[in-house]
Amino acid sequence: MSSSAAPFLISPSELKELTKSGVSILDASWYMPNIPRNPKEEFLSKRIPNAQYLDLDEVASPSELGLKHMMPEGRVFADACENFGIDPTTHVVIYDSMGILSSPRALFMFRAFGHEKSSILNGGLLRWEAEGLPIDSGPFTPSAKKATYPTPVLDETTIRDYDHMLTNSTLAPTDPVSELVLDARPRGRWLGSEPEPRPGIPSGHIPHSFSLPFTTFLQSNPVPNSSATFTTFLPPDEVREKLVGAVGVEYAEKIIKGERNVVATCGSGMTAGHVWLGLKLLGAQDIGLYDESWSGYAVRESSIIKTGEQ
Structure with missing residues (x-):
């Protein structure tokens, strides 16, 4: 829909340069339900100027299971863009407060609706601040810019539903018609040895899925004169090495060459965005995201749950 594609990742200095010619900056910070932090309050106390x-829990569609941050309907997405002053030609740059946590999911949403002129700030708010760039705080005034955003059509190839995942779970990765499932949850939850953070949901994994924790493609960076750190994506060659370590050389090469389709999943569809983006940085094309992820799969009685190694 947008006039041209933009880089998936940009640096703080690149974003600073973009602000001279016009860009829409969105803070998409989000935290796990067991983390006692309020991203909206933090936005008011510290944000990139004009962000x-x-x-992501509000720009979403209702779920029959009551799940949060499910992909929105096209009009819901378009209305949000109009409220932000974003039209289909606007370059949108997304960041979060951790470095790389929820911003890949937000980028996935924009790209799935055809808004190719979208990027994330690699390193987020903490890197922006660490590089000495300006910070705003206090009362916030919403954008007064008027924008029109025609209702976009979701690329249906980017989303997987439960029925698809259940059928796919019966197929071994060696079956050429199967999709390779990459699970971004911490490995202990995939193994079933550590509990899920959401009450009433057992740990374990979808049969034949691979464990690829969302931190696999990330590196930690120190904030100068502080004990804090922020995350950024590894360089593509290191991302490739990590992928090989998770799925093996043969599957990794097939994924990168587009010879095998991939589905990214996680706890609730949030950090699956890391898998999606990491593979996109390698040039992979056929990558879907299981929107409900483990929160939707594990609560259904018809689901088969595996624990331990493959």
Whole structure:
């Protein structure tokens, strides 16, 4: 839909340069339900100048299971863009407060609706601040810019539903018609040895899935004169090495060459965005995201749950 594609990742200095010619900046910070932090309050206390807050739990469609941050309907997405002053030609740059946590999911949403002129700030708010760039705080005034955003059509090839995942779970990765499932949850939850953070949901994994924790493609960076750190994506050659370590050389090469389709999943569809983006940085094309992820799969009685190694 947008006029041209933009890089998936940009640096703080690149974003600073973009602000001279016009760009829409969105803070998409989000935290796990067991983390006692409020991203909206933090946005008011510290943000990149002219940023607006994108609440991924609000720009979402209702779920029959009551799940949060499910992909929105096209009109819901378009209305949010109009409220932000974003039209289909706007370059949108998304960041979060951790470095790389929820911003890949937000980028996935924009790209799935055809808004190719979208990027994330690699390193997020902490890197921006660490590099000495300006910070705003206090009362926030929403964008007064008027924008029109025609209702976009979701690329249906980017989303997987439960029925698809259940059928796929019966197929071994060696079956050429199967999709390779990459699970971004911490390995202990995939193994079933550590509990899920959401009450009432057992740990374990979808049969034949691979464990690829969302931190696999990330590196930690120190904040100068502080004990804090922020995350950034590894360089593509290191991302490739990590992928090989998770799925093996043969599957990794097939994924990168587009010879095998991939589905990214996680706890609730949030950090699956890391898998999606990491593979995109390698040039992979056929990558879907299981929107409900483990929160939707594990609560259904018809689901088969595996624990331990493959």
